[in-house]
Amino acid sequence: MAWIVLVASGVLEAVWATALGRSEGLSRLVPTVVFAAALALSMGGLAFAMRTLPVGTAYAVWVGIGAVLTVTIGMVTGTETVSLVKVLLLGGIVACVVGLKLLH
Template structure:
C-alpha cells in the first residue's frame, strides 16, 4: 500500500508543479488552489509512505516521478523541446527509480 501511495504522491507532485507554473505568481485563483491542495496531498502521501519505505528510496522515487512527470507535461502540454537527449535523460531517471525499488 505504501508504494501505491508513494506513486500517487509523485503524480501529485507533477500536478502541483504544473499548477504552480499556471498560477502566474499566485495571481490566478484556480491554479493557486490546485497547487495548494496537490502540494498538501503530495506531502501527506510522502509522509505516509516513508513510515514503511526507507527515506532515501522513498524520497528519490517521489522526486523522480515528479521530475519525469513535470518534464513530460512541459513537452506535451507546453511545447517544450522534445529531443532524443532529453528523453534519454528521463529514461535514466526512470531506470534509477526502478533500480532503487528493486534494490530496496
C-alpha cells in the same frame, strides 16, 4: 501499500509543480487552489510512505516521478522542448526509480 501511495504522491508532485507554473506567481485562483491541494496531498502521501520506506529511497522515487512527469507534461503541452537527449535522460531517471524499487 506504501509504494502505491508513494507513486500517487509523485504524480501529485507533477500536478502541483505544473499548477504552480500556471498560477503566475499564485495570482490566478484556480491554478493556485490546485497547487495547494495537490501539494498537501503529495506531502501527506510522502510522509505516509516514509513510515515504512527508507527516507532516501522514498524521497528519490517521489522526486524522480514528479520530475519526469512534470517535464513530460511540459513537452506534451509545448512549454518544454522535446529532444532525443532529453527523452533519454528522462528514461535514465525512470530506470533509476525502478532500480530503487527492485533493490528495496
